[in-house]
Amino acid sequence: MPADPRRDTRGIVDASGLLTRVRFRRHAPAEPLRPYLEHYWLIDWDLTEPYVSHVVPHPSVNVVFQRLPGQPPFGEVAGVVLGLFRKELRGRGRVCGAQFRPGGFRTFAPGLAVAELTGRQVPVGDVWPPPVTRGKHEASPVSEAKPGAGTAEAVLGPDDEHARVAALDTFLLRHGPAPDPQADLAMELAARVRADRTLRRVGDLARQAGLSVRSLQRLFSAYVGVSPKWVILRYRIHEALERAESTAGVDWAALAASLGYADQAHLVRDFTATVGVPPTAYAAA
Secondary structure, eight states, rough: OSSSSOOOOEEEEHHHHHEEEEEEEEOOOOOOGTTEEEEEEEEEEEEESEEEEOOOOOOOOEEEEEEOSSSSEEEEEEEOOOOOOOOOOOOOEEEEEEEETTTTTGGGSSSSSSSGGGEEEEEEHHHOOOOOOOTTHHHHHOSSSSTHHHHHHHHHSOOSHHHHHHHHHHHTTOOOOOOOOOHHHHHHHHHHHHHHHTOHHHHHHHHHOOOHHHHHHHHHHHHHHSSSSHHHHHHHHHHHHHHHHHHOOHHHHHHHHTOOSHHHHHHHHHHHHHHHHHHHHHHHH
C-alpha cells in the first residue's frame, strides 16, 4: 500500500471554499493499518461566521473524533452516507478522522455487518465497549460513564498533529485488524470499481470476481455497507463532480457516455439527486 495518502479533493463540494476556511490535512496510518485505511484526516477551524461544508462521501466507514464549540469531545463511527453530507462549522473546533477503505472496517469489528452502520453515526463505545472491570465483591460490570471520552481527549487534545496521528494508531491497533479473506476480496473489488471506468455493470464485476450477482451483493452488504451498484454510481458522481469543478465547458453528453450512462439525462438526474443541483448549474456556480 502507498505510504502517502491521496491528495485529491474528490467528493468535496466547493473544495476551494472549504480549504480557505479550515486547515485540512491527511496523514498515513501506521504500517499494519495501511491495507485497511485510506488515510487519517485532520481539520481545525476558527471562524468568525458559520460555514456549511458539503461532501459527496466515498463508500467508506469513518471513525471520527470531534471537539465542537460548547460540547465535550466525543467519538463516533460513521457508516456510509447515502446522500449529500452537510456539516455546519462554527466558532473554533477540531476533528480527527480515520477513513477506511471500502470493505476494510469489518476487520476491526468482525461481528458487525457493515450495512448496519449505513446512514448512521454511533458512539465508538457502542462498537468497541470499554474494558469491563469488576470489584472484588461485585456481580455487575463497572465502566467509564461516557465510553470513548478518554480516547477522544487523547486524540483531540495534542496541538501536535503527529501526536494525534499516534493516538489514532494506538486506538485502532487495539481493535484490529483481524485477517479476513472476504474483507480482502471486498476491498479489491471496490478498488477495481474506482479505478476502472469501464466497469459499469454489477454482472461484469461479479464475473470478474467469479461470484454470482447475489453473492457479490451479500459480500458488499456485509463488508462495504452498500450495494455494488451503489458503489459504481457513487464513483461516477465523483468523476462528474470533479470535472464540473476543474474543467471549463464540460461536454456533458460525452462525459455521460464515458461513464456508462445511456444518455445525458440519466447523468443529470443522478448528479442532481446527489448534489442538489444540476451539473451545469453547479459548474456555473
